[in-house]
Amino acid sequence: MTRTTATTAALALAAVAALTAGCQGDDDPAGTPQAAPTSPAATATTPAATTEPTPSASPSPLTAANTASVCRAVDELILKGSREIAADSAAATRQELTPEQVEAQLRENLADLADDVRRQAARADDPQIRALVADAAKKIDAGAGSSAPVKWLNSTFVAIPPRLARDCRA
Template sequence: MSRSVVYARRAAATVALGVLAVGCQDTAREETARTGAAPASPTAPASAAPSPSPVATTAANTVEVCREVDQLILAGSRRIATDSAASVTRDLTGEQVADQLRRNLAGLADDVRAQARRAADPEIRALIQETADRIDAGSRASRPAAWMDSTFTAIPPKLTRECRA
């Protein structure tokens, strides 16, 4: 097996596992802790609850969208790690591993972009669109494993800092 194939597999797996270890924020729990507001009771009648304000609706949308993006990135990282490990038993070439990584990143970018379209807050929409664009750039990189090592690992911490209501 060539040195570049081993490097590509190792880099993809290491980066994906690093992202999984860092994890992403649980925005709903953080929001509850910050505001002290308890989640709505599932047994309370809908007519008993006051109509939410536009600000509350936007905040709830932001929490939901940010949580979904976190989950997508974690799932994408798991998929990349799984595919990287499987590439060893399938005896893929370095180019085949890179192509597989590019496809995974392109799919992840599309999924993240779909969440950007759902965001009600323009700043959150722009942040998530930028995230999708960055991931998309990785899917077009000549060395996607190196791109993951240098760029992908910075995405979850940035979302943790900036994707909040």
């Protein structure tokens, strides 16, 4: 294996580990994910004066149930996608794939994940939750189209789960 391939795979694995840690917060009794702690690096990637969607003040019981379902599904998708990225990175190391092959595989995984997250956004009854989840899908799409997806994974992707954990709830 070339040193560049090993480095690329190691960076992808490190990003996935950080990402997975951000997704696995404790749940409250209602089953809604709690906000995961964010690092200064993660908050530095999000401008302070953004107009991020926030959940409705008092959603109806049906909307709240739908929001909880959508948010839980998105969290599960990101965890599953992260595990796939980690497994593919480990396999790339064993198979001695070139950096270009590793990046192509990562782009494909990210594109699939963005499609899955976008489908969950379409399910959301709350327009603010729909916008939040659609924005996450858009950001993941950007990673799939990035010229340096491993760098994108380490810089931008790791900020998505903490934001969803913080803002995606009824």
